[in-house]
Amino acid sequence: MATAAVADLHASLADPALDSMNFLNEIANDYPDAVSFAPGRPYEGFFDTALIHDYLHRFEQHLLVERGFTPEQVCRVLFQYGRTKGVIDDLVTRHLEIDEGIHAEPESVVVTVGCQEAMFLVLRALRADDRDVLLTVTPAYVGIVGAARLADMPVVGVDGGPAGIDLPALAGTVRRLRAEGRRPRACYVVADHSNPSGVSLSPADRRALLDLAAAEDFLILEDNPYGLFSADDERPPTLKAIDSGRRVVYLGSFAKTGMPGARVGYVVADQPVAGGGLLADQLAKIKSMLTVNTSPIAQAVIAGKLLAHGCSLVKANQPEIAVYRRNLTRLLEGLARRFPADGPSGIGWNRPRGGFFLVLSVPFEADDSLLERSAREFGVLWTPMRHFTTGAAARCAIRLSFSVLTPEQIDEGLDRFAALAASIARRGDVRPRDTDTPLR
Amino acid sequence: MATAAVADLHASLADPALDSMNFLNEIANDYPDAVSFAPGRPYEGFFDTALIHDYLHRFEQHLLVERGFTPEQVCRVLFQYGRTKGVIDDLVTRHLEIDEGIHAEPESVVVTVGCQEAMFLVLRALRADDRDVLLTVTPAYVGIVGAARLADMPVVGVDGGPAGIDLPALAGTVRRLRAEGRRPRACYVVADHSNPSGVSLSPADRRALLDLAAAEDFLILEDNPYGLFSADDERPPTLKAIDSGRRVVYLGSFAKTGMPGARVGYVVADQPVAGGGLLADQLAKIKSMLTVNTSPIAQAVIAGKLLAHGCSLVKANQPEIAVYRRNLTRLLEGLARRFPADGPSGIGWNRPRGGFFLVLSVPFEADDSLLERSAREFGVLWTPMRHFTTGAAARCAIRLSFSVLTPEQIDEGLDRFAALAASIARRGDVRPRDTDTPLR
Known part of the structure; x- marks a missing residue:
């Protein structure tokens, strides 16, 4: 055997x-x-299978009425193989504009099989050789470490402490790694209500982290599954919203704001790649050999929920x-x-x-x-x-x-x-x- | 920037x-x-969005009536995070029994995001170090080569010729690789109506391939997206159906027999792993860090199509x-x-x-x-x-x-x-x- x-x-x-x-x-x-x-x-408590049917219908109507598709074209979108980068990129960017003040072009978006696939796509792309390292603010979500293991990418954790990030320690680690001939490609962080710590970064630390990433030339992987769930009405800007230098690769999840069962997430990767469009285009090439495309039926369910609430998940939730x-x-x-x-x-x-x-x-x-x-x-x-x-x-x-x-x-x-x-x-x-x- | x-x-x-x-x-x-x-x-020509709703309803009814779920439990299955190995494993194995004469235990099945994810899971698992090599019968589907690239696994092609496989050439390649200190872990093959060649293996070659895999100790990755679409009523047994030594990892696709838009495939991996259950359990561990689980909504659509036709995709198609x-x-x-x-x-x-x-x-x-x-x-x-x-x-x-x-x-x-x-x-x-x- x-x-x-x-x-x-x-x-x-x-x-x-x-x-x-x-x-x-x-x-x-x-x-x-x-x-x-x-x-x-x-x-x-708010789960209801009728909602799935309702959301699907809404997306079908959106394609027919707002986008002028024929019924045959609607069928093709839902049944057939589809665009690797996804079919709801425009609705995702509207949501980001409305709820997060993030201005993302649809072509910088890749719709993924949950945020977990987005993590793997980014790490697979960034891990070019044995020198490459991922930084994480610790304690860190197990999924980012697991995705890094699958991409054979070592993870170096930097304890975030009570403020959620320790910038001098992070800077020191980056410099030490470079001195050792290694390349810290990116730092993974959950700026809002982090899993597992519950901590959020201060607005000052957010700006300082962006400055450090620019000064030390690494990307920030911002994962934001919980940002909408603020206990008061104050929501500091996401890192991506104040990212004027395209330092932030934004990892988006609909698992908590849409529904986990759709398994739909996305990544905003607007970094130019010499000879290769945007980083999003490179991620799409990887995705084409990993999952081909995200189920358009699952995308339609999330799209329907977005459409039902004017593309605001703050409203929907x-x-x-x-x-x-x-x-x-x-x-x-x-x-x-x-x-x-x-x-x-x-x-x-x-x-x-x-x-x-x-x-x-x-x-x-x-x-x-x-x-x-x-x-x-x-x-x-x-x-x-x-x-x-x-x-x-x-x-x-x-x-x-x-x-x-x-x-x-x-x-x-x-x-x-x-x-x-x-x-x-x-x-x-x-x-x-x-x-x-x-x-x- | x-x-x-x-x-x-x-x-x-x-x-x-x-x-x-x-x-x-x-x-x-x-x-x-x-x-x-x-x-x-x-x-x-047979696409119809009403079918998606119908299939979803059928699966909901199946959970309620045949499996005795409460409405809350049905909601939880569709909306919430779910079992990594999938929620339709029992229906998949019924289909395999009815349509292919394959006797697979549900615990050997991992439901995947299309067959493409199944390929990556298997290659990621099998690629332990630089010695490991994937064999393919060529010409070969681009997706298997792409998945191997993502897993950093070299691919060695062996021309299949007009019969679809050249067993002496394959045996020679395996021995040459071993002599070079490399490990041919598996050979990828589409036994039925191959993409791109259209060729099917003869029953004799199927048995001889299984014997060779046993003699030379490699796995067979059997990909079978087109097996149901025979131009006459004769369908030779799949490799998995005559695999008495658990040599075959069966890569299943519903893209052609269900619908591509569901993005649901699966892998049957019943090989025991010392200290780790079945190979399927190891694949599930990888999947938990790649896509967490396959959308249960997408699984429900495929399940509904199976249920609508007594779990026979030959009937359905x-x-x-x-x-x-x-x-x-x-x-x-x-x-x-x-x-x-x-x-x-x-x-x-x-x-x-x-x-x-x-x-x-x-x-x-x-x-x-x-x-x-x-x-x-x-x-x-x-x-x-x-x-x-x-x-x-x-x-x-x-x-x-x-x-x-x-x-x-x-x-x-x-x-x-x-x-x-x-x-x-x-x-x-x-x-x-x-x-x-x-x-x-």
Whole structure:
């Protein structure tokens, strides 16, 4: 029988980054009745299959009425092979103009199979040889590390600290890498309500990061899945909105603002490439050999949602925005009640200004075995921060996601988590150790 | 401004394999009124947007009625993030059982974003280091070469000749590569109505290929987009159907049998991996960092089509099968009338037993500049065979696709092509040259 060993397969398959996702999915499947603060999934209360049909119809009508297509042409768009760069580029750029103040030309857009494909396309393009390195602000989304592994691109993390970015450290790392003969091609950052930290960059840090990228000649990969979900009405400009030097490759996601099931994302890559149009055109060449094109049916569903709300996803997501604000407040209040600042718990947390996540610091090792015990004995799931960074601080830190829960589930989940914490305090059996190997 | 040069990007972007697809798409866009024997696209006469809604409803009903899902669970399947390996694996394996006699366990299936993603997943997994090589039977589909380029995996072509495979040459190449310290990990082959040659392997060659793969320890990547479209009622078994040693990784496509716009394909990878379940599980780990999961909405559309026809795509495609048979006959008869065997044209062709393609041999260089002239002066498009192989014979060979045309278009296209051939014969200006560099 044909068999193989993992050691005979691509190195990414032996990498903890790829196992992380699997482990976290498996434990969620093993404890379906646990209250889960783990998944970064959008709220499900407004899902309705009729919407999918409605959105499809809207896009069909848009092609017929606004764009003057014949019925045969509409059929061809939805059924047949299509343009590699996508068929909703004009609607994507209208949304970016309306919601983000980003002026993007449709030809700089490649519509992708979720933002994850966009990440891989960019890294595959930028990884020319062994010198090339990706920088990430850490803690970082597991998906960017995984995509880099698939592109054989080393990742160098620079701890973002409480401000979400440490510019002197980033500059120092860039210079050190160059001195070693390596090429930091780009720095990955989530400027708004980052996953996993929940932190947003200050407007001053955003401008300074752009200046640093220009001075040190690297690209910024701005991933923005949560920007719309601000807990107040202030939304600082995205990096791309103030990017006068085409330093920013903008990674767009409709997973949280449209729906995950469409698997539609996009990349804005308006950097000129000598002899090759825009970077977007090069990314499209890669995409033509990776997924050919993004399903036009899936694109139509997202297009229909955009069209239903005048291409504003801020408008489209008003009910969701209200839910996430309510949940964040409920979580912060619930934490304060259960773990008062003057109490003995030793548990603290940050106060994100929006998004899906916050981070707890805890006085014990928050590792996978504790997560397993938490699920089994206390019925509550969360994510060890060590899945997102190798930093020492992450060993006693936990990501709590509050996007998919009801207020009652948040309360119940916090009660269970408090019971876990009390049990640990009583037994004193999971104190920080030095022998523990972080996952990555 | 941030700029780059193609030379600073991944090597695949300077590779002719990736430019091939672009060139062919561009010339099709530049001459929209030409009769095109170029694209390998399914027939459009049965497209109807109402079908998409109908298929979606059918899958929703299937989940509710046959699988006992609640309406909330149905919504979650379609809207939310989902299983990396897909949500229609059971329907895919039923189709394989019914239409192909392939017994596949659902856990060996990964549903992918078209067959193209399946190719990349497999090559990314198999490419462990610089020794690893992919074999292809040539002429070969451009997409497999492109996917190999993205995985940094060298491709060694072995000319298939008129039988579609040359087993002694393949065995010799495998042994030569091993003697050089390289590892031929797999051989890519389309056993049925191959793209671009139209050739099918004989039953004896199928068995001998499986024996060779076992003896020489390599995998077979069987790609089968056209197998259902037989011009007679005989369909030899696929390699996977007679694969008793799990040597075959089966690359499945719904682009021609379902619809291209769904962008849904799959891979059956039932090879055990020491310490890692099946090869399918390893492919799913890669997929989780490439596209996360295939859009469940797109999967639902394909599932609905399967459910509407008892999971038989042979049944579902009876009208299309009739069209492709009619077109093949029309094309063969039209060629015979215009280029009689005892005439002076010097033009010959093979007689495929089904599929979308046949190959002409012509007494002149069939290159991209002649294609351009053919489009401009004669209004007819075709594909130079040199896009699919470097072999000398390919320089004077042309792929004609007949899948998307009406009988009238076939006649008109052949008239135009005959005018081009007559013009060349008169002017004698495109005779075979030795200085011509094949595209790849």
